[in-house]
Amino acid sequence: MSVVGIDLGSQSTKIGVARNKGIDIITNETSNRQTPSLVGFGPKSRYLGENAKTQEISNLKNTISSLKRLVGRSLNDPEVAIEQEYITAPLIDINGQVGAEVTYRGEKQRYTAVQLLAMYLGKIRDTASKELKLPVSDVVLSCPPWFTDAQRRAMLDASQVANLKLLRLINDNTAIALGWGITKTDLPEGDAKPRRVMFVDIGYSDYTCSIVEFRKGELAVKSTVCDRHFGGRNFDKALVDHFGKEFKEKFKVDINTNAKAKLRVAAAVEKLKKILSANSAAPLNIESLMEDKDVRATLKREELEEFVKPLLDRVTVPLEQALAEAKLKVEDIDAIEMVGGCTRVPSIKDAIAKFYGKPLSFTLNQDEAIARGCAFACAILSPVFRVRDFAIHDIVNYPIEFVWEQSPDIPDEDTSLTVFNKGNVMPSTKILTFYRKQPFDLVARYAKPDQLPGKTNPWIGRFSVKGVKADANDDFMICKLKARLNLHGVLNVESGYYVEDVEVEEPVPEAKEGDKMETDQPNGDAEAQPKTRKVKKQQRKGELPLSAGTASLDEASVSSFAEAENQMYMEDKLVADTEDKKNELEAFIYEMRGAIDDKYSEYANEQEKEKIKEKLEKTEDWLYEDGEDASKAQYIAKMDEIKFSAGPVIQRYNDKLEEERQARLKVEEEAAAKKRAEAEAKKKAEEASKKAAEPAKTEDAEMKDAETTKPDSVEEPSAGK
Template sequence: MSVVGIDFGAQSTKVGVARNKGIDIITNEVSNRSTPTLVGFGTKSRHLGEAAKTQETSNLKNTVGSLKRLIGRSFSDPDVQVEQQYNTAPLCDVNGQAGVEVNFLGKKEKFTATQLVAMYLGKIRDIAAKELKLPVSDVVISVPAWFTDIQRRAMLDAGEIAGLKVLRLINDTTATALGYGITKLDLPGPEEKPRRVVFVDIGHSNYTASVVEFRKGELNVKATAYDRHFGGRNFDKALTDHFADEFKEKFKIDIRSNPKAWARTLAAAEKLKKVLSANPSAPLSIESLMEDIDVRALVKREEMEAMVKPLVDRILVPIEQALAEAKLKPEDIDAIEMVGGCTRVPVIKEAIGNFFGKPLSFTLNQDEAIARGSAFSCAILSPVFRVRDFSVHDIVNYPIEFTWEQSADIPDEDTSLTVFNRGNVMPSTKILTFYRKQPFDLEARYAKPDMLPGKVNPWVGRFSIKGVQADANNDFMICKLKARLNLHGILNLESGYYVEDVEVEEPVEEEGDKKEGDAMDTDDKPKKTRKVKKQVRKGDLPISTGTSALDQSVKDAWIERENAMYMEDKLVAETDEKKNELESFIYELRDKLDGIYAEFANEEEKDKLRAKLTDSEDWLYEEGEDTTKSVYVAKMDEIRFIAGPIIQRYREKADAERQAVQKAQEEEAARKRAEIEAKRKAEEEAKKAEEASKTADTDMKDASAEGEAPAAQETEEKQ
C-alpha cells in the first residue's frame, strides 16, 4: 500500500511519498519535481500535465488551467469570471456548474471542473504509481483554507472518479505546519508556553497566513486569513499589461488582440519576475512575437515594484487579520516561516520582515513544504507506516448554522442555532436535541454568506429526520442528532436516535461516610439511595440527507466516461509508440543493410529490402500518418518477413563468434586453472622434499651422537 500526499496547486502540483523512513518528492515522466496543473484536449486524445504544457501555445482554446479555482463553483460566480482572464479556453455553464467548452476528438464537448480535476488527478495517480511501482489508492490532498463545503465535496467526488481514496482534505498551511512540527524534537511540553509560528504562504494565485501554536506532539491552528486574489500570476499580469502598452507604443503591435502573443508575453514576464527576484535588472526578448516583429525591453526591479504597488499595499492585511483573530501581537510570534514561490519576491520579504521586526525563516522548502506535510498526514492516517504521534487541530473558517421550522407545540422555540462557530476546533462533533411529535427537517447553511469566496451558495445541506412520533401519553419524543464537521471540513448529520427519561436509583454519599484509606467497615447497614432521571437511548432515527455532493448516478456515469477516455488515451499513446517504432526500424535497418548486414545478403535481397523500406517510408508519411496500432504492427511484420533471413544469418554468425570467443575464454580459463594447479602441486612437492631433507639431517645427527658414547666408556675402562 502506498502513502501519497498531493499538493494540488493552481499552477503546478507536487507529489510527496513516504518511503526510506522519510518523505520524497517524486519526479514525473520528464524528471520534473512539479507537474503543470493543465488539461488539454486534442483531435485524438487528451493531454495532461507536461503534455498539456508542451502543446499549450499551439492549442490555447483547448487547454484549461485554474482547475482548483473552478471546482465547486457556479458559472455565474464572479470569481469564475476572474479566472477567464487567466484562461484562453472558453469557460461555460454545465448543468449549473462552472466548466469548459472545447474541441475534443473533432467535436464540441463540455466538461465540468469536477471532471477536469478528476482527469488531472488520474495523471498524478499514474505518475506516483510508476515511481512507486505500486497501485496508488490512499492519498491526502491539500486545498486552500477558504474552500467551502461544496468545493470540498467536489474535490472528494473528483478523487473518487479518478479511482483514489482521499483519506483527508487538508488545508494548505495546516499541511505546511504539520511538516514543520512533526520533525521538531525541541517543542515545549504540555505545561510550557507554546511555540507560536506564523506561516505565510504566497503561491501562484492565493495568499494565506496562519498562526499556529506548537507543543510536543500537537499543533493547534489559532487563526487563518487569506487574500484569494494575490499571488505570482498577479505580478505576471501587471508586467504583461505594462509590456502590452509599451509594445503598442514602441512597435505598433497590440498583443491584447492576439491570444498567442499575449500567452508568450505572459510566459516571458513570469521568467523576468523570477530573474528580478535575484537581480537588480533583467532583459526581455521575444522573437517574432506578432507580425514578424521581434521585441526587446529592459526592466529594473524598482520599475516592477512600481507596477505592482497596488498589490504590495495588500501584503500585510492577511497577517494583521490572523494576528487579531488569534489575539496576538507581532512580538508574541517566535518564528515567521515563508513558503510558496512568490515569497522569493524581495519587496514581499522586506514588507513582512519590517512588520515583525525580526528575521524571516526559510527552513522549509518553499515549493514542496505542502506536499511533504500532506504525505506526513497520509502516513499518520495509513496503517502501513508508524509515525511519531502528532495531533492536528485545525479550525472552522466559516460559522455554520442549522435552521428548522418552529414546532406548533412549542410556540416560543428558536428556529436557528449556530452550531459551529468560526475558530472552533475541527474535526468536531456536536449533539443537537429536539422535542418533536412528528418527523421534521433541518437545513444547514453558512451563517455569514458575506465571508464566503465569490458568490458561493451558503446552503450546505438539508436533513429529514424520519420515524419521529409522540409516545403513548402524547408527549414529545426526545430526538438527539449527531452533527459532525469531519477531517475534510465537511458537515454531515452522522446519526439520529431518540431517548427516554427513565428513573433510576443511585447511592447517596453522606457526610461522615468512610473515606478512601479508612479501616474496613464490617457493619452491613443499608446504603441511602435517591431516584434520579436519566436519558436512556431507546432507538435510532433514520435520516434522509440532501447535500451538494454529486448524485450517485451522475458520478457513476462520469466514472464510466473517465475510464473510457483513459483507455482511449492509452490506445493512442501505444499507437504513437508503434508508429515511432516503425519509423526507427526503417532508418535503423537501412543503415545496417549498408553496414553490419552487408555481407549477409546478396544484391537481389538487398534491392528487395531497400524497395520495401522505401515503400514503407512513403506509406508512413502519406497514408500511414494516422492509422491504427494493428496496421503499424502489420507493416513492421512485413519488413521483418523480408529482412528476417538476413538478420538470422547475421545473428548466427554473431552467435558462432560469441560462442567461439566464449570457448576460447573458457579454454584460457581452464589453462590458467591448470597452470595454477600445477604450480600448487610443484610447491607442495618442493615443500615435502624440504621437510624430508630436514628429517634426514636430524636422523644423521642422532646416529652420530649414539656412536660416540660407547667409545668414551671403553676408554674409561682401560684406565
C-alpha cells in the first residue's frame, strides 16, 4: 500500500510520498519534480501533464488549464470569466456545470470540469505508481481554504472517477502547517503559551494568510484569509499587457490578435520575472513572434514594480485581516513562514517584512511544502506507517445555517439556525432537535453568501426526513438529526433518529461537606439508605430514514464518467504502444541496414544480402507512406517479416557467437581444471615433505634421550656400605 500526498496547483502539481526515511517529492517521466496541470486533446489521444505542455502552443483550442479553479462552478460565475482569460480552450455550460468543448480524435467532444480533473488525476496516479512500483489508491489531496462545499464535492467526485480513494481533502494552509509542526520537537506543552506562526502562501493564482497555534502533538488554525486573485499569473498578465503595448508601438505587431504569439510572450515574461527576482534588469528576446518579426526589450525591476503597484498595495491586507480575525497583534506572532513561488518577489518580501517588523522565515521548501504536508496527512491516516501523534484542528471558513418550513403546530417556531459559525473547529458534529408530527425537509446553505467566491449559489443541500408521525397521544415526535462537517470540509446530515421522554430513578448526589446541615438523628438508627429521585430522560427509540440532495454527482453519473475515462485510458495506452512499436520498427530497419554489411556480412551470401536490403527498403517506404498511421498489429507484422528474411543470417551469427562462447567456456574450464590440479599437486607435495621430515626428527630425539638415560643394570653405591 502506498502513502501519497498531492499538491494540486493551478499551474503545476507536486507529488509527495512517505518512505521509511521521510517524505520524498517524486519526479515525472521527464525527471521534473512538478508536473504541469494541463489536459490536452489530440487527433489520436489525450495529452496529459508534460505532453500537454509540449503541445500547448500548437494545440491552443484543445488545451485546458486552471483545472481546480473550474470544478464545482457554473458558467455564469463571474470568476469563471476571469479563468477564461488564462484558458485557451472555449468554456461551455454542461447541465449547469462549467466544462470545455474540444476536438478529440477528429470529433467535437464536451467534458465537464470534473471529468477534466479526473483525467489529470489519473495521470498523477500513474506517475506515482511508476515511481513507487506499487498501485496507488489512498491519497490526500490539497485544495484552497476558500473552496465551497460544491467545489469540495467536485474534487471528491473527480478522485472517485480517477479510481482514487481520497482519505482527506486538506486545505493548502493546513498542509503547510502540518509539515512545519510535525517535525518540531520543542513545541510548548500543557498550559504554556502556544507558538503562533503566520503562514503566508502566495502561489500562481491566489494568496493565503493563515495564523496557526502549535502545542506538542497538535495544531489549531486560528484564522485564514484569502485573496483569490493575487498570484504569479497576475504579475505575468501585467507584464504581457505592458509588452503588448510596447511591441505594437515599436514593432507594429498586435499580440492580442494572435493567441499563439500572446502565449509565447506569457512564457517569456514568466522567465523574465524570475530573473528580475535576483537581478536589477533583464532582457526579453523572442524570435519570429508574428509576421516574421523578432522582438526584443529590456525591463528593470523598478519598472516591474511600477506596473504591478495595484497588486503590491494589496500585499498587507490579508495579514491585517488574519490578525483581526484571530484577535491578535503583530507582536503576538512568533514567526512568519513564507511559502509559494511568488514570495520570491523582492517587493513582496519587503512589504511583508516591513509590516511584521522582523526578518521573515524561509525554513520550508517554498515549492514543495504543501505536497510534504499532504504526504504527512496521508501517513497519519494510513495504517502503513507509524507517525508521531499530531492532531489537526482546522476551522470553518463560511458560516452554515439550516432552514426549514415552519410546523403548522408550532406557530412561533424559528425557521433557521446557524449551526456552524465561522471559526468553529472542523471536523465537527452537531445534533439538531425538531418536534414534528409529519415528515419534513430542511435546507443547508451558507449564511453569508456575500463572502463566497464569485456568485456561488449559497445552497449546500436539501435533506428530507421520513418516517415522522405523531405518537398515540397525538403528541410530537422528538426528532434528532446528526449534522457533520467532515474531514473534507463537506456538510452532510449523516443520520436521524427519534427519542422519547421516559422517567427513570437516579441517585441524588450527596451534598458537599460544607453544605451539610445538622439534624437530629434517632439514636441507634441504621445507616441511611441512598436517596433517589425520578427524572425525565430521552431514550433513543428508532431510526428515521433520510434522503439527501447535494451537489455531489449521483452514482450513475460517476459510473458513466469512470467508464468513459477507462475507455479513453485504454485508447491512450493503445496509441502509446502503437507508437512504441512504430519506433521499434524504424530503429530495427536502421540497425539491420548497418549490420548486414558489418557484423552479419560474413554470415550471408550476396543473394541473401540483396534480399534483406530490398525488404528493408520496401518496409521503410511503407513506414513513411501508407504506414504512417498503421495499427500496432501491422507494425508487429512488418517487424516479423524482416526478422523472417534476416532470420537465417542472424541465426548463423548467433550460432557462431554461441560456438565462440562455448569454446571460451571450455578454455576457461580447462584452465581452471589445470589450476586446480596444480594446486592439488602442490598441496600433496607439501604434505609428503612434512611426513618425510617427521621420522628423522624422532630418531634424533631418541638418540639424545639414550645419551642422558642410565642403564637399569648399574647400581648406585649406598652410603652405608
